[in-house]
Amino acid sequence: MFEILKIVRLDYVQEREGGFDKENDWNDVLSGGEKQRMALGRLIYHKPTYAILDDCTSAVSMDVEKLLYTYMKE
Numbered sequence: 001m002f003e004i005l006k007i008v009r010l011d012y013v014q015e016r017e018g019g020f021d022k023e024n025d026w027n028d029v030l031s032g033g034e035k036q037r038m039a040l041g042r043l044i045y046h047k048p049t050y051a052i053l054d055d056c057t058s059a060v061s062m063d064v065e066k067l068l069y070t071y072m073k074e
Contacts, residue, residue, distance in 0.1 A: 005041065010037050033061070040068055044072065
């Protein structure tokens with residue numbers, strides 16, 4: 001699980017929010033880009049054969065977007 005957070009560049013969230021056991025309302029805690037990267041992390045975790053991605057990186061920086069798409073193509 002932590003490896004996927006590294007891939008989507010969210011590995012800092014665990015420390016920032018007080019660990020994996022901390023309960024938070026993620027709608028209030030995560031920014032728009034962090035929410036999008038979390039959704040892409042779920043996609044990576046489940047490894048579907050196909051995925052339709054519609055505007056899923058609009059709030060993600062271009063460098064991270066490129067890394068994520070490159071990773072998912074592999």
